[in-house]
Amino acid sequence: MNTVVGGATVKENDEQIGYGEVDKKVVQEATPEEQEETDQIYQYFLKLAGEDQEVDWMELKEILDHAMKAGCAI
Secondary structure (H helix, E strand, O other): OEEEEOOEEEEOOOOOOOOOOOOOOOOOOOOHHHHHHHHHHHHHHHHHHOOOOOOOHHHHHHHHHHHHHOOOOO
């Protein structure tokens, strides 16, 4: 889908790109507390994002503000 923003045409890119493999030396398992914080933030994201699981910049800001208020280490 193309959208015109400020006179410029912007193309939305919704293609799935996937993920590469992460080096095992870099991966660190989350503690139960960190996992709980992550789950809380993700649930808040799902609440705001809705069925399409997409957020605009204002919703993203609200999610980040929520995480910061909760003292989460994101």
